Amino acid sequence: HWNPENTDRLPFRNWKDCRTAEMQRQNGEMQDMMNRINLKELEAVIFDLDGSLVDSMWMWKQIDIEYLGSFGITPPEDLQAAIEGMSFTETAGYFQKRFGITDSIEKIGDTWNRMAWKKYMYEVPLKPGVMDFLLHCKSSGIKLGIASSNSRALILNVLEAHHIRDFFECIKSGTDVVKSKPAPDIYLQVAEQLQVNPSNCLVFEDITQGIMAGKNAGMTVCAVEDDYSAYQWEEKVKLADFHISSYDELTA
Numbered sequence: 001h002w003n004p005e006n007t008d009r010l011p012f013r014n015w016k017d018c019r020t021a022e023m024q025r026q027n028g029e030m031q032d033m034m035n036r037i038n039l040k041e042l043e044a045v046i047f048d049l050d051g052s053l054v055d056s057m058w059m060w061k062q063i064d065i066e067y068l069g070s071f072g073i074t075p076p077e078d079l080q081a082a083i084e085g086m087s088f089t090e091t092a093g094y095f096q097k098r099f100g101i102t103d104s105i106e107k108i109g110d111t112w113n114r115m116a117w118k119k120y121m122y123e124v125p126l127k128p129g130v131m132d133f134l135l136h137c138k139s140s141g142i143k144l145g146i147a148s149s150n151s152r153a154l155i156l157n158v159l160e161a162h163h164i165r166d167f168f169e170c171i172k173s174g175t176d177v178v179k180s181k182p183a184p185d186i187y188l189q190v191a192e193q194l195q196v197n198p199s200n201c202l203v204f205e206d207i208t209q210g211i212m213a214g215k216n217a218g219m220t221v222c223a224v225e226d227d228y229s230a231y232q233w234e235e236k237v238k239l240a241d242f243h244i245s246s247y248d249e250l251t252a
Contacts, residue, residue, distance in 0.1 A: 019136025039140050043196035045189060046219070049148035049155055051206035054162070055227030056124040063115050068142040073099055085118035085209030088112070088151040113153055120158050127224065129247030134167045136251050145204075147192040147213075149174040149181060155212070170194050181209045208232050211239045 038187055050059040061080055068075050083091045092108040095101050101108065144167050148155050152173040159165040170193040177185040191198045203214035206226040214221040223240035225233065237243050243249065 005107075034077070039137070039142060041200070042142050042202050043200040044143040044191065044194050045137050045204070046144060046145040046147050046190050046214075048205045048207075048210050049146060049158065051149055051226040051228055052126060052204045052210070052224045053130060053146075054120075054124050054158060055127055055226070056120065056158075057206070057226055059116065059119045059124060061228070061242045063112060063119075065117065067111065068095075068099060069146075071099065071101065084207055085149060087149045087177070087180045089175055090180055109151060112149060114153055117157055120154065121161050124158070126164075127163055127247060129249070129251060131164070132163060132251045133247040138167060143194045143196060144168045145170040145172070147172050147186045147190045147196055149186075151175065181210035182216060186211055187214055187217035187219060191219075205240070206236075208235055208239060211236060215239065 021249075048054045049056075050060065054123040064075050064079060083094055086094065088109055089105055092105040092112075095108060096103075096105070103111070134144065146155060146159075146168050148171075150173060152171070152175060155171055155173055156165065159171075160166065170188050170190050172190050172193075174180055174186070176189060177183070179185045187201070187203060188198060191201055201217075201219040203217075203219045203221045204224050205211045205214055205221060206224045207229050211221050211223055218241075220239045223236040223243040225243065225245040229236065
């Protein structure tokens with residue numbers, strides 16, 4: 001029961017008081033996070049692409065449905081989990097083996113590129129707050145890189161479509177490494193090309209495999225909220241050093 005003498009637990013008078021308290025709590029958490037993410041101590045920020053920099057993870061599930069549908073195949077429920085973290089080439093090989101696709105890996109990749117490009121151009125936005133955060137990093141002298149399992153052609157097309165290509169000094173795709181995420185290889189390659197110490201890098205990732213890749217590389221990792229991986233949120237928060245719902249939280 002409520003004790004009127006216990007002022008630490010006064011009930012909220014109305015919904016406005018409740019909302020104000022919630023906003024104060026969120027602002028406090030945001031400030032605490034910013035105190036721990038000190039951009040001045042960073043040499044580089046490295047981004048995954050799909051689901052981390054652009055809101056596109058939904059698109060790949062749709063492409064899988066359309067692509068397999070052209071062969072009269074309905075995607076199994078475990079497909080997205082099975083291919084999570086795989087490179088473009090690895091995923092194409094997986095499709096060959098699991099679904100009996102006889103097209104070459106190159107032809108499968110070309111088909112996916114064509115299907116994805118139109119969606120990237122007209123249906124896929126940047127994640128909220130990305131542009132302001134990129135500008136903030138650049139003005140702070142922080143090097144920027146991309147470490148994506150996507151194909152290099154699509155990575156470049158997406159960056160060009162959103163006019164952010166020039167922000168990035170290094171771009172690595174899944175075809176640049178032998179071992180895909182959660183192996184640290186792609187993140188270590190980006191750090192090496194940027195000529196920075198991995199321990200002074202901050203990674204933004206939206207799925208558990210990517211978060212583990214960044215951690216395995218000895219980097220600080222921030223989990224990015226994304227509807228596609230909402231079911232992983234608790235695990236992502238546990239694995240990552242920090243987490244955000246929007247990049248606006250980093251420049252507020």
